[in-house]
Amino acid sequence: xxxxxxxxxxxxxxxxxxxxxxxxxxxxxxxxxxxxxxxxxxxxxxxxxxxxxxxxxxxxxxxxxxxxxxxxxxxxxxxxxxxxxxxxxxxxxxxxxxxxxxxxxxxxxxxxxxxxxxxxxxxxxxxxxxxxxxxxxxxxxxxxxxxxxxxxxxxxxxxxxxxxxxxxxxxxxxxxxxxxxxxxxxxxxxxxxxxxxxxxxxxxxxxxxxxxxxxxx
Numbered sequence: 001x002x003x004x005x006x007x008x009x010x011x012x013x014x015x016x017x018x019x020x021x022x023x024x025x026x027x028x029x030x031x032x033x034x035x036x037x038x039x040x041x042x043x044x045x046x047x048x049x050x051x052x053x054x055x056x057x058x059x060x061x062x063x064x065x066x067x068x069x070x071x072x073x074x075x076x077x078x079x080x081x082x083x084x085x086x087x088x089x090x091x092x093x094x095x096x097x098x099x100x101x102x103x104x105x106x107x108x109x110x111x112x113x114x115x116x117x118x119x120x121x122x123x124x125x126x127x128x129x130x131x132x133x134x135x136x137x138x139x140x141x142x143x144x145x146x147x148x149x150x151x152x153x154x155x156x157x158x159x160x161x162x163x164x165x166x167x168x169x170x171x172x173x174x175x176x177x178x179x180x181x182x183x184x185x186x187x188x189x190x191x192x193x194x195x196x197x198x199x200x201x202x203x204x205x206x207x208x209x210x211x212x213x214x215x216x217x
Contacts (some may be wrong), residue, residue, distance in 0.1 A: 053105055054105060055104060055105030055106070055107050055109050055110055056104040056105055057104065057109060057113070058104070059103060059104035059105075060100070060101045060102075060103065060104025060105060060109070060110050060113050060213070061101075061104070061113050061117075062100075062104075063099075063100035063101070063103045063104060064097050064098075064100035064101035064104075064113050064114055064116075064117035064209070065097075065100070065117050065120060066100060067096035067097060067099060067100035067117075068093055068096060068097040068100065068117040068118065068120055068121030068124070068209075069121065069124065070096065071089075071092055071093035071095075071096040071097070071121050071125065072093055072121050072122075072124040072125030072128055073125075073128065074089070074092075075089045075090065075092075075093060075125040075128065075129060076125060076128035076129050076131070076132050079128075079129040079132050079133065080132040080136055083133070083136060083137065085129050085133065087197065087198065087201045088201065089125075090121075090122050090125060090126075090201045090202065090204070090205045091201065091204050091205055091208060093118065093121035093122060093125055093205055094118040094121065094122070094204060094205030094206060094207065094208030094209045095208050095209075095212065096121070097114050097117035097118040097120075097121050097205075097208070097209035098114040098117075098118065098208050098209040098210070098211060098212025098213055099212055100114070100117065101113040101114030101117060101209065101212070101213040102114070102212050102213035105213075106213050106214060106215045106216065107213070107214075107215050108215075110213035111210045111211075111213050111214055112210075113213070114208075114209035114210055114211075114212060114213045115206050115207075115209045115210035116209075117209055118205045118206045118207075118208060118209025118210070119202070119205070119206050119209075121205065121209075122201070122202050122205045122206070123189060123190075123193070126189040126192075126193065127182070127185045127186055127189050128185075130184070130185035130186075130188045130189055131181055131182065131185045134181055134184065134185065135169055135170060135171055135172070135181070136169045137169075138168050138169065138170045
């Protein structure tokens with residue numbers, strides 16, 4: 001075996017780790033950038049990042065309330081087809097309201113618009129659902145009919161039997177009946193909203209309208 005082929009001994013490795021003065025050799029030196037360089041890098045990154053688009057309030061308001069109206073109408077259509085009020089669809093109304101608000105930009109202003117549009121869509125949808133149910137289940141006859149006289153029990157029993165059997169659609173005949181149906185629907189909406197389940201559904205619709213337009217990051 002030649003001298004060059006032999007493996008370095010531990011003594012040789014220790015000698016290599018020391019400089020000529022017998023002190024440990026220094027490792028690679030890490031140089032940190034100074035404060036001015038760090039500020040310059042931060043400014044460069046800020047310029048390089050695309051700026052957030054400005055919030056357009058008119059577009060945000062218009063789209064939020066438009067989509068909330070569309071959601072409310074779809075909710076009423078589902079109720080008219082099924083003849084059963086599905087409150088969970090109100091969550092979709094909140095999602096549409098939030099999406100419309102986000103179309104004009106994101107941020108706190110858009111979130112407030114989305115929440116207001118979500119509340120509007122919920123109550124407007126409830127009113128439309130009440131109108132649909134009153135018309136399609138024949139309840140308009142009960143709403144529009146005058147109360148029977150207590151002196152005519154037979155007529156009262158007959159009217160009650162007819163109203164219980166009436167399940168066909170009864171449409172308002174004139175503007176006065178339409179106003180009556182709308183007023184009754186508004187009263188019914190605000191009466192039924194303040195129940196535990198309806199309050200939860202309304203709160204979720206408002207929350208979804210508020211959550212979706214939040215700023216990213």
